[in-house]
Amino acid sequence: MGNNYYGDRRLTDEMPILVSAQHADGNASSIKNVHHHPEGQMYIPMQGLIVIEAGDVRQVLPRGRLGWIPPNMPHGASAHGNSIKPGLAGYTVHLVPSLCAELPAQSRVMAMSPLAVSLLERMASWPGGMPADAAGRRLMTVFLDEMRMAEEEPLHLIMPSHPRLQAMAMEIAENPADETDLDDWAGKLGWSRRSLTRHFRSQTGMSLVEWRQVARLQKGMELLNGGASVTTVALSLGYDSVSSFIALFRRILGTTPARFAQQDA
Template structure:
């Protein structure tokens, strides 16, 4: 495309879909920002974590994240990586998902977006219109995957969640976290699933698993990850990882050197 991605992201006119490829030789951080176009971000190598005001979303290789127009978001990559992004004009987002979601990217959608990324200008013709329509149809029907970590809205619960994200290895009990935040254990155990859809224990486990994937992408050993995340044994960590993703850490496609993402059996 003839414009920079950040310019296209703020464009209310122009092409319905503007796509770009990205090659990352090192990790990056982006500050929280928003733009009027919807955005689909896909990861073909490495891992990206996208932070929104609604939660944290992990995007490993073979997956993508949909962000609706004006969604506040920032991001960070882990290890060298590659991927693509597609900006959708706001008037074409009305039938697309209204909340962020992590999705498995079908080969058809990936190839259509890569084709759009190869266009060197913004002209429109029948062939491009068909590809644009295909991209929108594919995004519209994608089911959400379990790589999101919803954030609670209640300030005390949010404080607990943020502390766990900053230090997933913190092994405090539910009672300990409740006392730290000035909330009763009963309120914590009842409100956490009401606001996030996950029990407090399951939320903390998912936070640890998301961090485990980030560390795997950075090349950390399974032993180091297990103890850095507060597990009492490597075998206990591997069992939890297999329960979450259907494969052991060493067999996960996110591990450097494994090129083809494999959908784990669930």
């Protein structure tokens, strides 16, 4: 994404929002380099997955979710899909900083209500991607109200800041099937179990067990989206039974892995 969003002008309070439809050409993935800008940004996939690295947060966005990036936060995104079809891939929304004050101060994944999706589709038809009149401004206001009230979803992982904890988290994220327990990790890091537990939760907002569950879920979504079977994914993530993986998937995402894998078929 370049530095300018509307000709040679930035967004202003007079032109506070830009809605852009993103189109796919059928390629399996596309990658954007890490960048930042004064505007807040939203990513909304309509097919495939979007993986976002923003600050110390990693998001995996399936269809129907919105990834929020606060102003000035360095971030990069990549789109993934085994069967991405040419056509509409999703939307991006840029917001002038004054509209971002009541949105989360950190990168987050949020649920999209049916009303928010409908509003976004109408906003995407604005000439130039910006509201041209008072009616357009009202659409924008209602959409932002929906996003301010949207529930955050546990589809993002916060990386701990301590170097030793960060190295541990990176190892778990790369190999979420690893079953190393708290006592073993504490021994590796030279800490007590209690210290490890306390520091990890204070820096990530999750217990190590919860963090590993989300890491497995993120990896599972990527594998399913790449065409792997539910059984293959469950076993590769270290689950003793496929039913355990299905139960976790349904509890967090509200659907089964099989239905998730078929959503873009």
